Amino acid sequence: MSSARVDRQVLTELQSLLEDDFSDLIAIFIRDAQHRLEQLRAAITAQDLSTARMSAHSLKGSSGNMGCVEFNQLSDQMEDYAKAGQLERCEALMPVLVQEAEWVFGELNGLLINP
Amino acid sequence: MNSSLRILIADDNESDRMILRSIVSKEGHEVILAANGEEAIRLFWEHRPDLILLDVIMPIMDGLSVAKELRSRLAEDYVPIVFLTSLQDPESLAKCLDSGGDDFLSKPYNRVILKAKIKAFGRMRLMHEKLQAHNRQMLIEQQVAKTIFDNVAHSGCLDLANISHSLSPLSVFNGDTVLAERKPDGGLHLFLGDFTGHGLPAAIGAMPLAEIFYGMTAKGFAMEEVLREINSKLRGILPVGVFCCGCFVELNFYEKHAKIWLGGLPDIVCFRAESQTIETFRASNLPLGVLDAHQFQPEFINLTMADNDELFIWSDGIIEARNEAGEFFGEDRLQAIFKQSAVDTLFSSILTAVERFVGETGADDDLTLLSVKMVDMDVLGLPDLENKRGSLVGPQDWELSYTLGPLTLRGFNPLPMVLNIITEVEGLRGLSGQLYTLLAELYSNALEHGVLSLSSALKSSTDGFSAYYAERERRLSVLTEGKIIISVSHYPEATGGVLEVTISDSGQGFDHQLFLARDVSDDGCSGRGLRLIDGICEDFYYNPTGNAVTALLRWPSSR
Numbered sequence: 047m048s049s050a051r052v053d054r055q056v057l058t059e060l061q062s063l064l065e066d067d068f069s070d071l072i073a074i075f076i077r078d079a080q081h082r083l084e085q086l087r088a089a090i091t092a093q094d095l096s097t098a099r100m101s102a103h104s105l106k107g108s109s110g111n112m113g114c115v116e117f118n119q120l121s122d123q124m125e126d127y128a129k130a131g132q133l134e135r136c137e138a139l140m141p142v143l144v145q146e147a148e149w150v151f152g153e154l155n156g157l158l159i160n161p
Numbered sequence: 162m163n164s165s166l167r168i169l170i171a172d173d174n175e176s177d178r179m180i181l182r183s184i185v186s187k188e189g190h191e192v193i194l195a196a197n198g199e200e201a202i203r204l205f206w207e208h209r210p211d212l213i214l215l216d217v218i219m220p221i222m223d224g225l226s227v228a229k230e231l232r233s234r235l236a237e238d239y240v241p242i243v244f245l246t247s248l249q250d251p252e253s254l255a256k257c258l259d260s261g262g263d264d265f266l267s268k269p270y271n272r273v274i275l276k277a278k279i280k281a282f283g284r285m286r287l288m289h290e291k292l293q294a295h296n297r298q299m300l301i302e303q304q305v306a307k308t309i310f311d312n313v314a315h316s317g318c319l320d321l322a323n324i325s326h327s328l329s330p331l332s333v334f335n336g337d338t339v340l341a342e343r344k345p346d347g348g349l350h351l352f353l354g355d356f357t358g359h360g361l362p363a364a365i366g367a368m369p370l371a372e373i374f375y376g377m378t379a380k381g382f383a384m385e386e387v388l389r390e391i392n393s394k395l396r397g398i399l400p401v402g403v404f405c406c407g408c409f410v411e412l413n414f415y416e417k418h419a420k421i422w423l424g425g426l427p428d429i430v431c432f433r434a435e436s437q438t439i440e441t442f443r444a445s446n447l448p449l450g451v452l453d454a455h456q457f458q459p460e461f462i463n464l465t466m467a468d469n470d471e472l473f474i475w476s477d478g479i480i481e482a483r484n485e486a487g488e489f490f491g492e493d494r495l496q497a498i499f500k501q502s503a504v505d506t507l508f509s510s511i512l513t514a515v516e517r518f519v520g521e522t523g524a525d526d527d528l529t530l531l532s533v534k535m536v537d538m539d540v541l542g543l544p545d546l547e548n549k550r551g552s553l554v555g556p557q558d559w560e561l562s563y564t565l566g567p568l569t570l571r572g573f574n575p576l577p578m579v580l581n582i583i584t585e586v587e588g589l590r591g592l593s594g595q596l597y598t599l600l601a602e603l604y605s606n607a608l609e610h611g612v613l614s615l616s617s618a619l620k621s622s623t624d625g626f627s628a629y630y631a632e633r634e635r636r637l638s639v640l641t642e643g644k645i646i647i648s649v650s651h652y653p654e655a656t657g658g659v660l661e662v663t664i665s666d667s668g669q670g671f672d673h674q675l676f677l678a679r680d681v682s683d684d685g686c687s688g689r690g691l692r693l694i695d696g697i698c699e700d701f702y703y704n705p706t707g708n709a710v711t712a713l714l715r716w717p718s719s720r
Contacts, residue, residue: 056269063183063272075176103218107247108174110269118269 051146052153056113072154075112079105083147086124090136098136099128105143114150117143166283167191169210171201171227172245173219177268181214181245184272188279198222202230210240212282214266217246217257225260232261239289241282245270303361307334310364314371317342321541323534324351325508328527336363337476337529340371342378345594347414347543350378350387353531354407354449355426355476366405366450369394380580381594384411385459388422388449392457395450404450408474408531412466414538419472421462424448427480428492432499432507434469439499466535471507476529479511482519490518508532543591556585557658560650567640570612576600579647588657588716595697596714603664603710604645609633611668611708612643643667657716659699663709670707 061068082101089098106121120143127135168190172178175196182192193208195201199221205213213231217224228242244257247268257265263282266275319326319341326339338354352374356363370391377387388409395405406425413419423429424446431440445460466472475495482490495511502510511530561582565575580597584590609615613636619629648663700713 059272060180063187064179067179067183071176071179074179078175100218103247104174107268108176110247111177111180113269 051114051116052150053113053115057157060112069158072158075108076151076154078108079147079151083144086143087140090133090140093133095128095131095133095136099125102128109150112154117146117150120146164280164283165189165191166211166279166286167193167208168279169193169195169201169205169208169213171195171198171213171219171224172216173197174216177216177245177270180270181275184270184275185214185279188276190279198224198227201227205231211286212279213240213242215242215244215262217244217248217253225256228257228261237293239286241286243278243282303334306361310334310368314338314340314364314367317375318349321349323536323540324532326529326531327508327512328529334359334361334364335527335529336360337478337527338364338367338370339529339531340374341533342375343541344378344411345381345591347538347541349410349412349414349533349541350374350384351410351412351531351533352407353426353474353476353529354405355478355527355529356405357403359527362403366395366399366403369398370405370449379590379593380577380584381597382577384409384420384422385461388459389454389457392449392452393454396453399450404448406444406448406476410472410474410533412533412535414536414541417466417468417535419462419464419466419535421464421472422446422459423462427475427477429475430473430496430499431464431466432471432473432504433467434471434504435467437504439496441496468535468537471532471534473507473511474531475511476527478528479515479530482515482528484518485520490515494518555587556582557651557653561648563647563649565645565647567612567643570608570643570645571637571640575647576604579649583649583651583660583662586651586658586660589651589660589714592697592714592716599697599712600662600664603662603712604647606671606710607645607664607666607668607708610671611666612640612645613637614668654715660714660716661711662714663711665704665709668708670704 060071064071082105086098086101086105089095089101102121102125106118106125109117109121120139124136124139124143127139168185170178170181170185170192171194172181173196178194178196182194186192193204193210195204198219201213201215201219202222215224215227224244228244231240231242241263242261244262244265245268246253246257246265248254249267254265264278266278317340318324319339321341324341328335328337328339336356336359338352338356340350340352340354342350344350352370354367354370356366373390373394374387377390382390391405399405404425407422408424408426408429409422411420421429421442423442423444425448426444428441428443431442432438433440442462442464445462480490480492480495484490494514498510498514499507508530515528563575563579565573569575576597580593580600583596584593589596610617613633615629615633615636619625619632643666645664645666648665649661651658651660697714698712699715701711703710
């Protein structure tokens with residue numbers, strides 16, 4: 047199940063690339079993603095779909111680089127909805143995205159404790 | 162080759178930036194990080210990186226604007242820009258390239274592809290640097306060559322009061338050439354040439370052309386001889402398809418006469434000062450460098466010009482100058498200017514009109530305009546040919562004897578060489594035109610009447626001249642005996658010197674008394690020659706047999 051949601055190979059490669067900085071990368075990714083998610087939620091509440099789109103785009107980019115496949119796909123879908131002006135779909139997708147993010151953060155933190 | 166590059170990474174997402182930095186620095190490159198567009202621009206000018214990895218969507222200033230601004234300010238330097246994007250649609254990707262990007266890298270980043278791209282752009286940048294170095298070297302060489310070229314091609318008297326000219330080169334070198342030189346007799350030779358093509362290849366042909374033009378004009382050669390020499394020279398050296406359209410003008414300020422050769426250039430205009438009207442003349446000759454020497458038969462326009470009448474000559478760059486709509490300026494617009502403009506501003510009016518017509522688009526051919534006015538001789542004064550050497554040293558006391566045998570006589574003209582030697586004497590250079598006519602007259606007498614035993618009587622019948630020359634050619638081609646000896650000596654005197662020229666031949670001698678007594682008003686060639694000999698020689702006599710003639714000339718002339 048988790049292998050479909052997160053690409054382990056990407057994470058292993060990042061780990062060997064960044065070595066000691068890998069834990070910093072995960073911390074930065076989580077902090078940044080949390081910030082964007084807040085931004086995204088606020089934008090949807092304010093019905094500001096262009097800001098929502100930017101935030102979703104940014105989440106898509108960074109999650110893709112981190113090998114978070116499911117998170118990446120959900121952000122992509124969010125970006126598409128925002129681009130198409132489908133506010134209701136954005137609202138409906140938001141809790142799903144947050145749930146996935148929280149799962150991902152847990153997985154990544156777990157990776158640091160049990161490499 | 163050091164393959165390490167300085168690379169600027171601009172991405173607003175910190176984790177992405179961190180991953181990129183790790184990949185790039187692991188490859189041994191130096192990394193500079195920017196978190197937004199504005200910072201990217203500031204760091205670019207601070208560090209001058211070799212390559213930019215640029216996120217498309219960033220706060221403060223997005224990647225597209227950064228690329229546009231850098232491209233507009235980096236005119237010559239080539240700094241590759243690779244866009245980082247998770248955008249997929251073709252339109253967005255095309256926009257990246259339109260704004261000045263060279264490539265894109267899609268997210269998520271693939272380490273192998275990124276490495277390969279950095280390497281490829283490193284190579285491209287190196288090639289660009291080499292190209293630029295070559296380019297700079299070429300420009301330096303062109304500037305040096307241009308200096309030499311200008312010394313050769315523009316050393317004449319284009320600054321005379323009655324000449325206006327304008328050359329607007331498309332590049333350092335110009336395919337158009339304008340030459341002007343005074344003749345020893347006070348007249349003027351003027352030439353506008355337009356070589357096919359532009360730039361260096363076109364300008365190279367102008368070098369021998371200018372050398373011949375100035376050299377022969379200063380030595381007193383007539384326009385037709387100069388033209389023939391230029392034509393055969395260009396014919397010999399130019400590749401097929403390269404030639405020189407031109408207009409050659411010989412002005413005689415005493416007789417108020419212009420003799421014009423026009424080949425391949427647009428119609429020229431003579432503006433009549435008194436009636437304020439124009440006459441146009443059309444080219445009837447092929448350009449120079451097209452025909453072989455024996456096919457080259459120049460046709461001339463003979464024109465009487467009053468003082469202040471003005472000739473206008475232009476290259477087709479003016480007629481074919483195009484405006485934004487792609488229309489030609491055309492001869493009609495050009496000729497209309499003569500009706501509308503004040504007389505004394507014609508030249509500048511033409512240039513202004515063409516510039517205005519072409520507008521922002523700029524000319525796509527060399528634009529050259531030349532005009533020359535008939536003026537009184539006093540306006541110009543006598544030519545100052547001696548001054549060019551600026552010294553009075555040189556040969557002063559010398560003698561030479563030059564014996565020409567039958568094979569040489571068949572087809573060789575020794576006179577320019579002999580004249581060259583004579584005019585090494587400073588004081589005689591100004592007389593080179595008259596001296597040449599003198600030598601030519603005496604030499605042809607010796608050859609035709611002496612060695613070839615031709616009788617002048619042949620000339621007097623109806624088709625006498627052509628019969629005479631046909632017979633002359635025939636006898637020359639089978640000549641097996643006979644000779645001509647040209648003896649020249651020069652000795653200095655208190656001021657100036659004295660030149661003695663003797664031309665003797667192996668013939669029986671001819672009735673020189675008749676020659677000397679011939680009516681001076683005879684307008685044939687020999688008549689004119691005699692008048693001239695009478696004008697410059699202090700003494701002139703034949704030996705009793707009539708096969709040796711001596712001319713004595715003292716300078717400065719007291720006559």
